[in-house]
Amino acid sequence: MNVFFEEDGSFKVASIMTENPGSLQVEAISGKRSKIKTANVLLRFEAPLASFLEHANTEAEGLDIPFLWECCGEPEFGFEELAQEYYGKKPTPGEAAAIAIRLHSAPVYFYRKGKGRYKAASEETLQAALAGLEKKRLQAEKVAQYVEQLKAGQLPEEFNGKIDALLYQPDKNGLEWKALEQASIESNQHIVRVLANSGAINSVHDYHFGAFLREYFAEGEGFPEVDALTVPDDLPRAAIEAFSIDDSTTTEIDDAFSLQPLADGVIRVGIHIAAPALGIAKDDVLDQVAMHRLSTVYMPGHKITMLPEQAITPYSLNEGEWRPSLSLYLDVAPDLSILKRESRVELIHVVANLRHDTLEPYFNEHTLEQDSGHPYWQRLLFLFNLAESLEKGRGKYDPTRPIQIDYNFYVNAGKVSILGRRRGAPIDKLVAELMIEANSHWGGLLAEHQVPGIYRAQNGGKVYMTVKAEPHQGLGVAQYSWSTSPLRRGVDLVNQRQIISVVQNTEPVYPVNSDDLAVIMRNFDQTYNAYNEFQTRMERYWCLQYLVQEDIREIAATVWRENLVRLDNIPLMTKVHGMPELATGTRVIIEIQKVDTLLIELESRFKALEQRQDESAADESEAA
Numbered sequence: 001m002n003v004f005f006e007e008d009g010s011f012k013v014a015s016i017m018t019e020n021p022g023s024l025q026v027e028a029i030s031g032k033r034s035k036i037k038t039a040n041v042l043l044r045f046e047a048p049l050a051s052f053l054e055h056a057n058t059e060a061e062g063l064d065i066p067f068l069w070e071c072c073g074e075p076e077f078g079f080e081e082l083a084q085e086y087y088g089k090k091p092t093p094g095e096a097a098a099i100a101i102r103l104h105s106a107p108v109y110f111y112r113k114g115k116g117r118y119k120a121a122s123e124e125t126l127q128a129a130l131a132g133l134e135k136k137r138l139q140a141e142k143v144a145q146y147v148e149q150l151k152a153g154q155l156p157e158e159f160n161g162k163i164d165a166l167l168y169q170p171d172k173n174g175l176e177w178k179a180l181e182q183a184s185i186e187s188n189q190h191i192v193r194v195l196a197n198s199g200a201i202n203s204v205h206d207y208h209f210g211a212f213l214r215e216y217f218a219e220g221e222g223f224p225e226v227d228a229l230t231v232p233d234d235l236p237r238a239a240i241e242a243f244s245i246d247d248s249t250t251t252e253i254d255d256a257f258s259l260q261p262l263a264d265g266v267i268r269v270g271i272h273i274a275a276p277a278l279g280i281a282k283d284d285v286l287d288q289v290a291m292h293r294l295s296t297v298y299m300p301g302h303k304i305t306m307l308p309e310q311a312i313t314p315y316s317l318n319e320g321e322w323r324p325s326l327s328l329y330l331d332v333a334p335d336l337s338i339l340k341r342e343s344r345v346e347l348i349h350v351v352a353n354l355r356h357d358t359l360e361p362y363f364n365e366h367t368l369e370q371d372s373g374h375p376y377w378q379r380l381l382f383l384f385n386l387a388e389s390l391e392k393g394r395g396k397y398d399p400t401r402p403i404q405i406d407y408n409f410y411v412n413a414g415k416v417s418i419l420g421r422r423r424g425a426p427i428d429k430l431v432a433e434l435m436i437e438a439n440s441h442w443g444g445l446l447a448e449h450q451v452p453g454i455y456r457a458q459n460g461g462k463v464y465m466t467v468k469a470e471p472h473q474g475l476g477v478a479q480y481s482w483s484t485s486p487l488r489r490g491v492d493l494v495n496q497r498q499i500i501s502v503v504q505n506t507e508p509v510y511p512v513n514s515d516d517l518a519v520i521m522r523n524f525d526q527t528y529n530a531y532n533e534f535q536t537r538m539e540r541y542w543c544l545q546y547l548v549q550e551d552i553r554e555i556a557a558t559v560w561r562e563n564l565v566r567l568d569n570i571p572l573m574t575k576v577h578g579m580p581e582l583a584t585g586t587r588v589i590i591e592i593q594k595v596d597t598l599l600i601e602l603e604s605r606f607k608a609l610e611q612r613q614d615e616s617a618a619d620e621s622e623a624a
Helices: 052-061 065-071 079-087 093-104 123-151 163-168 175-187 191-197 204-216 285-293 377-393 426-448 490-503 515-549 613-623
Strands: 002-007 010-020 023-027 033-037 041-045 110-114 117-120 237-246 255-261 267-274 297-299 302-304 322-332 338-355 405-412 415-422 455-459 462-466 554-561 564-567 573-575 587-596 601-609
Touching (some): 079 093, 079 117, 163 204, 237 267, 255 338, 255 426, 267 426, 285 490, 285 515, 297 515, 426 490
Parallel strands (some): 237 338
Antiparallel strands (some): 002 010, 255 267, 322 338, 455 462
């Protein structure tokens, strides 16, 4: 005896070996033996097992589903009942099995009500379901049409007006997205590449920039309407001449310096920080903007400022202007020890905005021994010597430290130039050390007066933000609070308010245990990291664009570790195919095989070890 039964949603046949209460031991045509429940058996038959299912399936294919549906009444029924009515006689096991198979294949027409039992769908429900199936069929045809167009590099007309959403916030149930996914799979290309090949992305740069704007500046880069900022004019005027040192692209000039000779060879060094906290009150419109943006966003060729121009201009330490300043004065003895520190809120006169590109030829590591002729050379030399003294005081002075290069990007009309600058060059060290001095001192001032602030600390190699005055081991200071860039960083603006309250002996804007400080700190940390990641991504994009722009096919590089190298003259690291195992620091030549600025990818292959000049000269001599 054989059985026709249902298992795991499909129909099977087997021969009965033994029968037990509630179960059967059966053997399939393949010889596989198994145990099935008696309740799963739909038919018992004597017909040959080998061809039973094949004949039943063939018979089922010839059965008209709509006619079967018309044969059914409203009550629930068993498949054998319908088989008898359909064939007009007692059906053979094969015919009954065919009816079961056909009913099972048409869930729109027939609802399952148990093993072998069904109920016909109502007229209204059936027509709605069939309409739905027809809609899906038409949609599938449309998707298939889109897929073929996309694979052929053509943008379907229906995609117009939807590109922005498809790139940044797709409706994954939409036909367009389904077509993109399928085209991506069939062409073995990234979805963004499929769109680009179809002409949907006019600018690769704008695609990357747009992704960032979507997430962090959904309403655009613009600012709300704000009233003109009032600048206090009743502050004492400092009897100094201040000058700033910045890159040529800097428009938010936060810091400046001054020198005054005092008695007995003492020099009073002024560190002057723009003071927008005097004009931007907590919770006003500008403060809300600053606490939402939290930082200026930097990228090659562009930046999104934290504050609008109406707020920057009145407080930026621009040449020829009197500006409010939070100043830290250091009385420096001839041996460069600091005799006294004093903070003031005042107006300063800025007499010069010095720029790196024009200043550095006159003040660098090669011009420290003799006056280069620059009008500020003497003052810069004193500040540099003071900077080195401060660095030694922090225990961080190390003349044997390997030279590191920082890179500046300049973009003009879509062309990029990448210029390297030695990290720790005299100008950089001068500014950096005086900023560390100010941030460390003012952080200590807040702690001393028990006024809360936001600090940047480092312990065990981990850098983190905190509202407690904790050591920064990497800098070698007891505490460090960002306070010197209030036009560009929200944390600095917040800390400046607190410092000014101490200097002017007023109630702090943020009291002890202020929840506001903790919220600002967390938001800033998260946002600032995201901005930095975006800046790094855009710098990588422009590095790749530079390789394309300059048609670079081979380039020298330094092994960083394993197959990872750092390219020469641009801040780009990449993995290299086919590179042998080499020691860190080994110089190599690599071939540029493929540059993809859209997906920010670079493919390269190892070519050779870089030949040193002395080896090259020896080779030429031998050849001669």
